[in-house]
Amino acid sequence: xxxxxxxxxxxCAEGRAANLPCNHSTISGNEYVYWYRQIHSQGPQxxxxxxxxxxxxxxxxxxxxxxxxxxxLILPHATLRDTAVYYCxxxxxxxxxxxxxxxxxxxxx
Amino acid sequence: xxxxxxxxxxxxxxxxxxVFLECVQDMDHENMFWYRQDPGLGLRxxxxxxxxxxxxxxxxxxxxxxxxxxxxxxxxxxxSASTNQTSMYxxxxxxxxxxxxxxxxxxTRLLVL
Numbered sequence: 001x002x003x004x005x006x007x008x009x010x011x012c013a014e015g016r017a018a019n020l021p022c023n024h025s026t027i028s029g030n031e032y033v034y035w036y037r038q039i040h041s042q043g044p045q046x047x048x049x050x051x052x053x054x055x056x057x058x059x060x061x062x063x064x065x066x067x068x069x070x071x072x073l074i075l076p077h078a079t080l081r082d083t084a085v086y087y088c089x090x091x092x093x094x095x096x097x098x099x100x101x102x103x104x105x106x107x108x109x
Numbered sequence: 110x111x112x113x114x115x116x117x118x119x120x121x122x123x124x125x126x127x128v129f130l131e132c133v134q135d136m137d138h139e140n141m142f143w144y145r146q147d148p149g150l151g152l153r154x155x156x157x158x159x160x161x162x163x164x165x166x167x168x169x170x171x172x173x174x175x176x177x178x179x180x181x182x183x184x185x186x187x188x189s190a191s192t193n194q195t196s197m198y199x200x201x202x203x204x205x206x207x208x209x210x211x212x213x214x215x216x217t218r219l220l221v222l
Contacts, residue, residue, distance in 0.1 A: 034210070043113075043199050043213030044152075087151075101151055 004088045009104040012082075018075040020103050022088030025069045031090040033064060035073045038102070039084045047073065047086075078107045112136070113202050113214035121220045128187040130217050132200030140203040141183035142211065143167075143175065145196040152199065158183055190221045 005023045012018040024033060032051050036044040048055055048062045050071070055062045061074040075082055085102040116131040132141065142157040144167075154167030156175040164175050172194060176184045187194055197218050201211040 036213075041216070041218070043201075043216045046210050046212060049210065101149070 004090065006086075006088055006101065006103045008101065009106070011106050011108060012075075012078045014080060014107055014109050015077055018073075018078040018082065018105060018107070020073040020075075020086050020088075020105065021070065022073070023070045024088070024090060027068055027090055029068075033062070033068075033071050034089055035060070035062065036087045036089075037082075037084040038087065044087065078105075080107050080109065083107045113200060113212055115198075115200055115214040115217050117217050118215060119218050119220075121222065122187075122190050123222050124191055126187075126190050126221075128190050128219065128221075130185040130187075130198055130200075130219070132183045132185070132202075132214055134181055134183075134202040134212075136202065136204075136212075137180065138202040138204050138212075139180075140206075140209075141177065142201040142203070143173075143183065143185045144199045144201065145169070146199055146216075147196050155185065190219075192221050195219060195221045 003026055032049050034049040035047040037047055038044045047059050048057055050062045050064050052064060062071060064071045073086060083106055085104050087102040112135045114133050122128050140159050143155045144152045145155055146152050153169050155169055155173050156164055156167050158164045158177040161177055161180050174186045174188060197216050199216045200214040203209045203211045
């Protein structure tokens with residue numbers, strides 16, 4: 001099973017890009033990398049996922065290294081409402097989420 | 110949009126009580142999951158179901174049971190609540206494959222006294 005590691009906390013200035021790293025050095029070739037975020041006292045919210053190629057949607061961009069051992073979630077223009085805990089994870093073959101500790105992102109004015 | 114609802118946002122129960130947590134989804138998804146979330150431990154899978162009346166144990170099934178009589182509804186049952194089951198309980202749903210994106214409900218914060 002792929003395990004993920006993330007820094008416990010990060011700060012970002014409002015309006016700047018927030019770059020959240022994740023290491024998943026044991027990920028296997030067919031395991032997607034998923035990113036969710038959780039605002040205090042709410043359920044996790046899906047952001048984006050990817051396998052090999054970089055991905056972009058209306059919320060964020062996902063950059064996956066060529067060896068797939070790490071990825072970076074980019075919030076291009078962080079707002080105060082982006083303050084949350086961000087989780088990077090993958091599934092194992094049985095569909096089990098392998099959720100790590102996450103990164104607590106604080107966006108400051 | 111996928112909508113996943115949970116029966117209660119906050120619940121207070123006494124030790125030994127039988128507790129029912131219910132989750133309902135409106136997207137005709139095959140797969141439903143129950144997790145608990147505790148500080149420092151992240152999300153841990155309790156049970157999941159890939160079809161009506163089908164269930165599989167997750168990582169921490171002890172002290173819990175589940176029921177899925179209808180496709181849209183997945184219930185988590187604490188047969189005899191204990192204080193160490195005080196936690197945030199999250200329901201999630203996913204489409205045909207277990208590897209599809211999971212969508213979470215708002216969570217139920219359970220306190221067992």
